[in-house]
Amino acid sequence: MLVLGVETSCDETALAIVEDGRKVHANKVLSQIAKHKDWGGVIPELASRLHLEAINDLMAELFKDCDYQIEDIDAIAVSSGPGLVGSLMVGANFAKVLAWIYGKDLIEVNHLHGHVCANFIDSDLEPPLLCMLASGGHTQIIEMQSYTKMNILAETVDDAAGEAFDKVARLMGLPYPGGPHLDKLASSCEAEVPAEYKFPVAMPKSLNFSFSGLKTAVLRVKEKIGDEVWERDKVVIAKSFQQTVAQTFYRKTLAASEETGITKIVLAGGVSANSAVRAIFHDKFGGEGFELVVPSLKYCTDNAAMVASAGYFKRSDTSEFSFEVYSRVKTASVSK
Ligand SMILES: Nc1ncnc2c1ncn2[C@@H]1O[C@H](COP(=O)(O)OP(=O)(O)OP(=O)(O)O)[C@@H](O)[C@H]1O
Ligand SMILES: [Mg+2]
Incomplete structure (x- = not known):
């Protein structure tokens, strides 16, 4: 099962294609750090605008990097929180629209569950x-x-x-x-x-x-x-x-x-x-x-491969179009 992961919870715009939660076929992370550095922290409004500006081009690059087309993807997984609400909304709406247009399953992922699932990548x-x-x-x-x-x-x-x-x-x-x-x-x-x-x-x-x-x-x-x-x-x-x-x-x-x-x-x-x-x-x-x-270094900080992996393990038969993004941890459980 091929999952497209979408991650925009903070200051990294990230997309990845992962097979069965463990094998990464393409992985793109665009960091905004250089744009926030002068303020000594992440400026939320700037972060969401930069996600919006970057995400379409990043997706084009992602598919250039592998042998797949969007049609080959089975499901789209996206971080819905915790994180910066404006930033999360960019990724969530991007994923919802893609899933709707191409008729793909949509899987809402708890970003922290994503971090845990970084450990399943390239491991058994x-x-x-x-x-x-x-x-x-x-x-x-x-x-x-x-x-x-x-x-x-x-x-x-x-x-x-x-x-x-x-x-x-x-x-x-x-x-x-x-x-x-x-x-x-x-x-x-x-x-x-x-x-x-x-x-x-x-x-x-x-x-x-x-x-x-x-x-x-x-x-x-x-x-x-x-x-x-x-x-x-x-x-x-x-x-x-x-x-x-x-x-x-x-x-x-x-x-x-x-x-x-x-x-x-x-x-x-x-x-x-x-x-x-x-x-x-x-x-x-x-x-x-x-x-x-331990996860390899590139999957420790925010990335979309971990989100795609979490999406694979959380997959179900129903798409989840009605979810909303959130800023703080809302529940200890990520299962339905
Ligand atoms: N080698 C390192 N040693 C110590 N801290 C590090 C190292 N590399 C990254 N960090 C820290 O990790 C943090 C970023 O990690 P990550 O991207 O997982 O967090 P986040 O996504 O911003 O937060 P959250 O996942 O809780 O929403 C920063 O505080 C950064 O300083
Ligand atoms: Mg994180």
Whole structure:
């Protein structure tokens, strides 16, 4: 079954063609980052306009890249939320019109389910599994007993991990979005983190996450040591911050695994591209007693291949033309 995926939830216009949820035939991602950079974040109105301007040409490019025509597609899957409502509407209306004109099934996809499904691409992974999802707007541990039912075991009580990365990177004078830049800076540090720059791993009693305290702790260090020492030491501070986030992900995921008995672990979302996060998961879950799958780097951040994959696993006999887009997570379950 060939699914065309459509993704416009934030600042990437993305389209992909995926067979049976696992084999990618074409994948196009057009990032708007350069257009938002000067504001230090995504401007919603600008994002939706840029999606609108880009999506038709991107589709032409997508089909140029593979041997298929739109007629060969069996269904169209589109992110309906969570995300920026104006941006989501562009993708949703694009997908609805295409599906209506060409008589294709239309599948509404929860964008976060898409992030989880990035792990099914190029793998033979099967549920049950635990997903540590960390993106720009979300930080969750999700239990998947099937391909479609998402049981959210943990969430962040304040900042998302990606948001914390972006804010700390900004303190360090790195460009937006700061996560990958901070990763690069931290990875260039060979020194051990000295005691005065070590941050505690916040472990609230529940499985939930909290990153606001860590972000503030970095700010306090900056205020305490002053600009000159900060400039000298920010590389090792970046390393310490990154290691603390990675440790937190690991400890919480381990606790969730012990609680559920699930030993199949996957990562998802933009922060799962982080080198320290990937390293600790490989180190701790890559050996005996666990099975680890991590998405390839290009499927960590927003893309449409993951949406097409989620659409395939969620497929049903009825098209879903009446759905509306939404900004926040509305339900823990993605199944009908
Ligand atoms: N190597 C990296 N290390 C740390 N963070 C990273 C890395 N690469 C990307 N990120 C972060 O990932 C986030 C973007 O991820 P993603 O595209 O999954 O999020 P989003 O789509 O904006 O949010 P959501 O999926 O919650 O709506 C940004 O905060 C970015 O800084
Ligand atoms: Mg995303």
